[in-house]
Amino acid sequence: MTEAKMLEKKIWSTVLNEELDLLIYLPPTFSPLSKYPFFLVQDGKDYFQFGKLARFADELVESKTIQEAIFVGIPYKTVEDRRAKYHPDGAQNEAYIRFLAHELVPYIEANYPTYHMGASRFLMGDSLGASVSLKAALKYPHTFGNAILHSPLVNEELMTLAEKANPALVKIFHVIGSEETEVPTTDDNVANFLEPNLALHTILEARGFDYYFQEFEGKHRWKYWQPFVKEALQFMLDKEQFATEDMTV
Template sequence: MARQIYQYEDIKGHIWMEEFGERKIYGYMPPSYDGGLEKFPVVYLQDGGDFFLPEKNRVLSVLEGNFEKNKLKEVILIGIEPKQRLDEYSPWYATALSKRFKDFGGKGDVYIRFIVEELKPFIDASFNTDPSVEGTGIMGASLGGLISMYAACVYPEVFGRIGCISASFWYEDFLEYIVRREISNIRSKKIYMDVGSLEGHGKDSRQIFMVSNTKAIYDAFLEKGIGNENIRLEIDHGASHNYKFFADRFPKAIEWLFSKD
């Protein structure tokens, strides 16, 4: 399928979609992108275009408002459609949260390798991107946030900006993995994490650790040497694990990760 371009009345940039291998890839090109010499940072997003397609939410209007105010670097957003979400977004095998669901397949390494070895080279060759570590972000919500953090740990030489919105840090052994893991150039990373204060309430599974594990991972990164100016933890008081809250916090996360210092 050839690349399809979409223009929406309420945004100044444009959106495209094309098939890449067996999955759909969505892209957002900011208003100033004209194919010239300027290089743009890129953020690779889990769950396709859910975070930026105008029919799903209005976050692009917020981002473009921040572009105009010169608060935020203009960024390219690349949304990656998942094929088997529970498998691709899990770093290793784990049993299901309940009998109603299938086990987590633990194919995260294969999925991340696809981004690093296939998709990123394609995007860098097709558009005027900043391919550096500092110019490359990865981000997601829930399990998408979990696999984004895992990607940053496995490929610290690729991803320098990491966004984890309500990430599933309750995942079995993930807190222990972060505590043990040595991450090269940790002091140069920028990491954004958030969680709703009500997430995990009333659960009878590992999800009860949603807030506590997020705080513990934040503390673990501080102990590894990242400065307070390079890591941020937001607690959204009164928020549950809900897409509405994810979308509300997404522009704030992008603004902090790519703000003009």
Template sequence: MNELKTEFFPIIEVLSETFKIPQLNKSRRIHVLLPHDYYDKPEEHYPVLYMTDAQNLFGEGSPYGNWNIDSSLAHLAEEDKANVIIVAIDHGEEDRIQEFSPYDNPRLGKGLGYLFLKFVTETLKPHVDATYRTKPERLNTGIGGSSVGGLLSIYAALMFPHVFGRLMIFSPSLWISQRIYFDAIHFFEPFETRIYLYAGGKEGANMLPNVERLQKTLQNQGFGYSRVKIKTSIDPEGQHNEEQWSKEFPVALRWLFFEA
């Protein structure tokens, strides 16, 4: 990549250090990343991408590294492909898997993913839409994440299709429950939707077969509906880590929001 120009970096704001999650009786820090020229264009409205695991998306401090989405957005802004608002939600540390998983698991405990998505759709999104100049319609609203956050994003598409029309799904933890395939058959609505699926070949023996099964299930449910677009990206050498997802993020964002 070329040297970054600082004027293209997104404006990063803390929406709240302790945003209430009434559905889980908790609170959470939430960041909002605005286009670099957001305050220079008071008439402009923007699509929104809600993302999980904010601690790993930008800045320093994550023990696993981060996606550097701020740098990616700066590069995309030079191409005029970063006119999107990112809402980055901190994970709940030791409660992360439970909060993101839609399903109960004998080893992992009760899945609270549905309640977490009720928070995003019924509490957080209305607040974001009231605070910032958003395009609130489903075709301008996305959700994305990796690992268990990727599983949560799939579930969001199935249970809240009236809210989310853009899905960024990286290395989803499909092993948590076979029910995701059942739900994909019974709940997937072939509305106009874009789904970006990524998986790496070095993420464990089941990752690629599971993602292929999910892709085929979703395609079958949307069969004959050209308005359902699924793009699958496979890196045979890809590992389950932030460095890999950081490479995939700008490709996925560009396709989801800025390509025909």
């Protein structure tokens, strides 16, 4: 099997007034003559290193289980930088979401052959990275039609957005651990992640989103999230999903 390519790029964000690093995975049989769905992955380096994202994608493509896709990892610079951009109340949260929708999406679509539609664009993240992924998808559902959430921090704002969003526009993969009741946070506090996630689950299920949910036995750790990276790809990247759209997009 041909090896996938991993590219390191940089992008200047006018919205954030800074340069950001990108880790871009191109699938094994990548061709500029084909079109691909793409993922914007928060905590990008962690997903490739601890989540085994590239390995799982390669395995599932080789077994013809999923559609090939492009994965764009966005590493965070520091713990403080991550909180400022990813936390729903973070100082740069709104600007970061605008960067994703108005700068990063156009950059990827200008440089790589992709489907230009919300259903073929995916957001992925763990913890705070899941929070910003969900918020971006709910605020920009025509831009991002899919969100993968590994144990997000959930607050009232996210639940309100979920209650108001059009469930026909966003597909969601959502997991949370049964032992995530006392999670140390980056502001030196301890938070109960489980209870708000179960409340969010109730809202998403009741509103009729295309939705996968599982409460796994485990804690707020990559050890427990890793298997659900593979599960998420299988749920999101239906092998036939884009085949009928290839000639019309």
